[in-house]
Amino acid sequence: MSAIGISKEDIKTIMNNEQTVASNPVASPKAAVKKAARPAVAKRPSARALKLRAFFEWLLPPVFGVLAMIAVWTLISYQSPNLPGPVSTWHSAVELFSDPFYNNSPNDQGIGWNILASLERVGLGFGLAALIGIPLGFIIGRFQFMSRMAAPIIGILRPVSPLAWLPIGLLVFKAANPAAIWVIFISAIWPMIINTAVGVSKVPQDYMNVAKVLNLSEWKIVTKILFPFVLPYMMTGVRLSIGVAWLVIVAAEMLTGGVGIGFWVWDEWNNLNVEHIIIAIFVVGIVGLLLELALTSLARRFSYE
Known part of the structure; x- marks a missing residue:
C-alpha cells in the first residue's frame, strides 16, 4: 500500500464516475459549452404561409391606393358642394347599371349601348x-430608302392633335360616324409604324447575313427572322395605339354626337348630371385598362421567348 492509502474499491468507484461523465454530454463541461454555442435553427414558414403572404403583398397596395383616392375625393366633395361624393355616385351607378341597355329613342339609350358603339368605332x-401601319413599319424599317422618305412625313403629321383631323374627316366622308373612325385611324397608326420600324432596324446584322448565306426569300426573312424578333416592339406599339384610340374617341364623339360614351358624357353635362359624368370617367378608365390587359395577354400568348 502506498502512503496515500487508496483501496481497490475506491479505484473502481472513481473509474465508474469517469465513465458516467463521458457517456453523458450534458454533464461534460466541454459538451455543454458546444451545445450553448450552437445557433438555433429558425423554423421555415410553410408553402401556404408564403402564398398567403405573396397574395397580400399583391392585394394590399392597390387597395390602399383606391382607399386613398376615395378619401381625397370625399374631402374635395366636402369642400365643393357641387361635386358629388363617393356614396351618392355609387348609388347613382347602381341605378344606372340596373338597366344599361334600355332604348327609348336614338338620343336616349342606356350606357351599355353607348359603350358598345364607342368600342365598335375604336375597333x-x-x-x-x-x-x-404594321406592314408599313416593316417596309420602313427594312429599306433605308423608305425610311428616309417617310421620316419627314411622320415627323410633320405625328405631332398633330387628333381632333385637328376631325374637320378633314367631316369634309371627306360627309358623315359623323366615318369621320370619328377616321380620327381613330390617323391617331392610332403612328405608334404602330414607329415601334415596328424601330424593331426591324434593331435586328442583328448576323441574322441578315445568315439569311443571305441561305439565300432566303424576302417572305422567309420576314416570317422566320424579322417577325419573331420584332414582335415585342410591335406589341408595344399596338398597346400604345389602343390607348390613344380609346382616349381620342371620347373627345371625337363629344363633337360629332350620336350614340357613344363621349356623346353620353356631353349630354349628361348639358343635363347637369355630374354623378353620371364621374361614372363615365370610371367606365372609360376601366374599359381602357381591360383593353390593355387583353393585348398584354395576347402578346404573352404569341411570344417567341
Whole structure:
C-alpha cells in the first residue's frame, strides 16, 4: 500500500464516475459549452404561409391606393358642394347599371349601348390602323430608302392633335360616324409604324447575313427572322395605339354626337348630371385598362421567348 492509502474499491468507484461523465454530454463541461454555442435553427414558414403572404403583398397596395383616392375625393366633395361624393355616385351607378341597355329613342339609350358603339368605332379605326401601319413599319424599317422618305412625313403629321383631323374627316366622308373612325385611324397608326420600324432596324446584322448565306426569300426573312424578333416592339406599339384610340374617341364623339360614351358624357353635362359624368370617367378608365390587359395577354400568348 502506498502512503496515500487508496483501496481497490475506491479505484473502481472513481473509474465508474469517469465513465458516467463521458457517456453523458450534458454533464461534460466541454459538451455543454458546444451545445450553448450552437445557433438555433429558425423554423421555415410553410408553402401556404408564403402564398398567403405573396397574395397580400399583391392585394394590399392597390387597395390602399383606391382607399386613398376615395378619401381625397370625399374631402374635395366636402369642400365643393357641387361635386358629388363617393356614396351618392355609387348609388347613382347602381341605378344606372340596373338597366344599361334600355332604348327609348336614338338620343336616349342606356350606357351599355353607348359603350358598345364607342368600342365598335375604336375597333374599326384601330383595325384599319393595324392593317396598314404594321406592314408599313416593316417596309420602313427594312429599306433605308423608305425610311428616309417617310421620316419627314411622320415627323410633320405625328405631332398633330387628333381632333385637328376631325374637320378633314367631316369634309371627306360627309358623315359623323366615318369621320370619328377616321380620327381613330390617323391617331392610332403612328405608334404602330414607329415601334415596328424601330424593331426591324434593331435586328442583328448576323441574322441578315445568315439569311443571305441561305439565300432566303424576302417572305422567309420576314416570317422566320424579322417577325419573331420584332414582335415585342410591335406589341408595344399596338398597346400604345389602343390607348390613344380609346382616349381620342371620347373627345371625337363629344363633337360629332350620336350614340357613344363621349356623346353620353356631353349630354349628361348639358343635363347637369355630374354623378353620371364621374361614372363615365370610371367606365372609360376601366374599359381602357381591360383593353390593355387583353393585348398584354395576347402578346404573352404569341411570344417567341
